[in-house]
Amino acid sequence: MMSAQHRAAETVLAANGVTMIFGGLTALNNVSLELGEGRILGLIGPNGAGKTTLFNCLTGLYTPTKGSVRLRGAQLPSDPAKVTSAGIARTFQNIRLFPNMTVLENVLVGRHIQMKQGPIASVLHGPWFRRDERAAREKSRDFLNFVGLRDIENEVARNLPYGDQRRLEIARALATEPTVLLLDEPTAGMNPQETEAARQLIFRIRETGISTVVIEHDTKFIFSLCDSVSVLVQGEVLVEGSPETVRDDPRVIEAYLGKPREEVEADVEGARTTIIPRYDDDQTTVMEQYREDQP
Numbered sequence: 001m002m003s004a005q006h007r008a009a010e011t012v013l014a015a016n017g018v019t020m021i022f023g024g025l026t027a028l029n030n031v032s033l034e035l036g037e038g039r040i041l042g043l044i045g046p047n048g049a050g051k052t053t054l055f056n057c058l059t060g061l062y063t064p065t066k067g068s069v070r071l072r073g074a075q076l077p078s079d080p081a082k083v084t085s086a087g088i089a090r091t092f093q094n095i096r097l098f099p100n101m102t103v104l105e106n107v108l109v110g111r112h113i114q115m116k117q118g119p120i121a122s123v124l125h126g127p128w129f130r131r132d133e134r135a136a137r138e139k140s141r142d143f144l145n146f147v148g149l150r151d152i153e154n155e156v157a158r159n160l161p162y163g164d165q166r167r168l169e170i171a172r173a174l175a176t177e178p179t180v181l182l183l184d185e186p187t188a189g190m191n192p193q194e195t196e197a198a199r200q201l202i203f204r205i206r207e208t209g210i211s212t213v214v215i216e217h218d219t220k221f222i223f224s225l226c227d228s229v230s231v232l233v234q235g236e237v238l239v240e241g242s243p244e245t246v247r248d249d250p251r252v253i254e255a256y257l258g259k260p261r262e263e264v265e266a267d268v269e270g271a272r273t274t275i276i277p278r279y280d281d282d283q284t285t286v287m288e289q290y291r292e293d294q295p
């Protein structure tokens with residue numbers, strides 16, 4: 001029997017020919033991508049490639065100059081709050097928690113978005129709202145349990161270690177009960193243990209059926225995490241496919257190293273055959289050879 005990962009997945013999120021122009025700068029040019037149900041899609045690319053801009057288009061923060069974004073076939077509203085209610089949640093490159101609120105209160109904020117009623121409503125309204133509020137707390141605790149922060153629900157968010165703050169951001173996003181979760185550099189600044197814990201957490205999120213898009217600079221992390229990977233370079237999708245296909249593609253190596261693979265290999269080979277042996281053989285020969293090479 002085929003595992004869930006290998007069966008064709010229904011597309012939940014699709015960007016079609018998305019172009020984003022700021023003044024004279026084309027940040028995204030005709031970008032298309034598809035995210036399958038319960039899949040993890042990685043988005044990599046050099047600085048300034050347009051990854052965050054694409055996230056902003058996928059969350060209604062930006063309206064693309066051209067092209068469309070569809071969630072389960074329906075055009076995305078161009079209002080971030082409506083996009084969240086429609087089922088897309090995100091975390092940010094720079095953590096955006098409410099630093100002076102407790103861990104539990106931060107998750108409750110996500111829960112209220114899901115409930116489509118603000119916290120003030122529970123004060124102004126009758127007992128059924130207070131009952132909803134109790135249910136919201138219980139549900140928020142479930143999400144804290146899921147990410148492993150249940151024991152510190154009363155800590156103030158700003159006092160949490162960095163890795164825990166990132167986890168809390170994820171818990172808050174999960175509390176909106178999204179169809180799609182967008183994670184912008186979830187392991188930035190993490191130590192290897194925290195990074196591994198984040199990888200395991202994202203796998204567990206996939207097991208719940210949520211579809212995830214992850215932006216990361218750490219390509220090793222992306223290749224070991226994702227079901228498919230898209231490489232953005234200068235606002236365009238350069239390569240997309242399975243982690244293996246993308247990792248071995250010479251264009252990807254070139255985009256990261258700035259040179260064609262053959263040239264990189266020739267450089268390495270050249271260094272081995274000419275420079276290194278001379279150092280090994282005789283300390284003076286490099287300079288002598290240099291002098292001999294001069295016309």
Ligand SMILES: Nc1ncnc2c1ncn2[C@@H]1O[C@H](COP(=O)(O)OP(=O)(O)OP(=O)(O)O)[C@@H](O)[C@H]1O
Nearest residue numbers: 022025026027045046047048049050051052053054
């Ligand atoms: N609001 C904006 N107004 C003008 N230009 C913008 C805006 N947002 C992004 N850009 C430009 O669009 C291009 C893509 O930027 P973006 O932040 O999306 O890249 P990135 O791949 O996320 O980079 P990084 O890895 O450094 O975060 C850059 O040239 C950037 O300066």
